Amino acid sequence: MLKGDGNGGNASCEDAEWDLSHLDAFTFKRDVGFEVNVLVIFSSHCFTHSFRWDTRQRSEIPAEEIYHDGREERVLDKVRYELSCRLLKSILLTLDQRRIVVANESSRNFMTVEVKNEDSSELNYAAFFDAKKDQNRRRRLILRVQSAYCLANGLTKRQK
Numbered sequence: 001m002l003k004g005d006g007n008g009g010n011a012s013c014e015d016a017e018w019d020l021s022h023l024d025a026f027t028f029k030r031d032v033g034f035e036v037n038v039l040v041i042f043s044s045h046c047f048t049h050s051f052r053w054d055t056r057q058r059s060e061i062p063a064e065e066i067y068h069d070g071r072e073e074r075v076l077d078k079v080r081y082e083l084s085c086r087l088l089k090s091i092l093l094t095l096d097q098r099r100i101v102v103a104n105e106s107s108r109n110f111m112t113v114e115v116k117n118e119d120s121s122e123l124n125y126a127a128f129f130d131a132k133k134d135q136n137r138r139r140r141l142i143l144r145v146q147s148a149y150c151l152a153n154g155l156t157k158r159q160k
Helices: 078-093
Strands: 010-013 016-019 026-031 035-042 066-068 073-076 101-104 109-116 122-133 140-150
Touching: 078 122, 078 140
Parallel strands: 035 140
Antiparallel strands: 010 016, 026 035, 066 073, 101 109, 109 122, 122 140
16 A cells, blocks of 8 residues: 655556646636635546455455555546646646636535647546635635546536
């Protein structure tokens, strides 16, 4: 079982070392009528999936594919990892240029979708995040990326 601290680091899957530094927390500035700093943090859901979604029984999953972040255990996911390396940071840095849809009126859960893959094929990659005002620092937002993954079956009615 791999353990993570939520601050980048490395993981291994299928004998390959995964560099998780692209998921280190970072900040950027945006002008929204005044300058605001946005602190971005990531959950392990950006490169792992639930045991429930794995095609194998839990007992069949090798220990080195199980990732523990201190709160929960999940299964390393090669596709999520590769997409997070390639797309996630650029999506976040261009949020102000994207259409953002409120996915659930009762929470601050938002979604943005990319539709082009590197080879120009269609790809529905979604990043789900929570944005809130920092209670300790003025003019700072905390954007926590809850999950990011490819929507295999396209958008649901709710997401459309």
